[in-house]
Amino acid sequence: KTTIRLPRDRELCLNKPQIMGIVNVTPDSFSDGGTYYQSDSAINQALSLLKQGATILDVGGESTRPGAPDVACEEELKRVIPVIEKIRRNSDCVISVDTSKAEVMRQAIEAGADIINDVRALQEPGALQVAAEHPDVAVCLMHMQGQPRTMQENPTYNDLISDIKAFFTMRLLECEKHGIDTQRIILDPGFGFGKSLAHNYELLGNFESFLSFGLPLLAGLSRKSMFGNLLNRETNERLAASLAGALICAQKGAHIIRVHDVQQTADVLEVWHAACNGVTI
């Protein structure tokens, strides 16, 4: 029985993979061209993702596009906090905030966020402290090699899987040193963050190896360049590939799958779950 404890005595049951719907409030979020930048349409999109089967909503205001400049804290707050407040006023769903900035984490938690989803694994100043001050909030530590601006220039590893595992081990030790209980931590190998095409497929093929930590795993492949480069497809033509990726990660033990296309992913996971557990009509 795998569950993640959340604020206000809620918990997230991870006995079957949960869908994390992406609520993008960045003007350049590559998948929807930033149409959800105005927070009222973001809230409509968010609530529709819940209807489609998402149990977690991931609200992010920083575009981590390779080559993207850093977003100022004020700007990120302006994008993210109103959306989290609106979602929280309309739903008791699980909300994660996709940020690396301590101040954004702090205000997002105040506004009702349950999970800190940090692509920089709490390495920015003050981030560990915020996580330590909010022991009921879960934390996703994602692996990234380098920084978004430069990470795709020449990603190199001694051994991809063991290098990522060593990173997780280091970050978990750092969390323990700061009094952060590892039982509230989710691990994510970070598809596309400092990985070549070959690295991304080696990662996908060996996703199950991260189960060795005994912690929930998050997989975020949706519409990523690992599909675009392999198939020569534009961002909005990567649905089939994204569904293949989601199914492969579910079969390899992923607990949370972060996607744009919630309804389609929910259907795929439903079919897979029926095959694994029989069907009760």
Ligand SMILES: Nc1nc2[nH]c(S[C@@H](C(=O)O)c3ccccc3)nc2c(=O)[nH]1
């Ligand atoms: N935990 C976790 N958080 C994440 N946030 C993202 S942003 C990424 C995207 O393609 O959505 C992205 C990259 C470049 C531009 C826009 C958006 N990806 C992940 C992930 O793979 N894991």
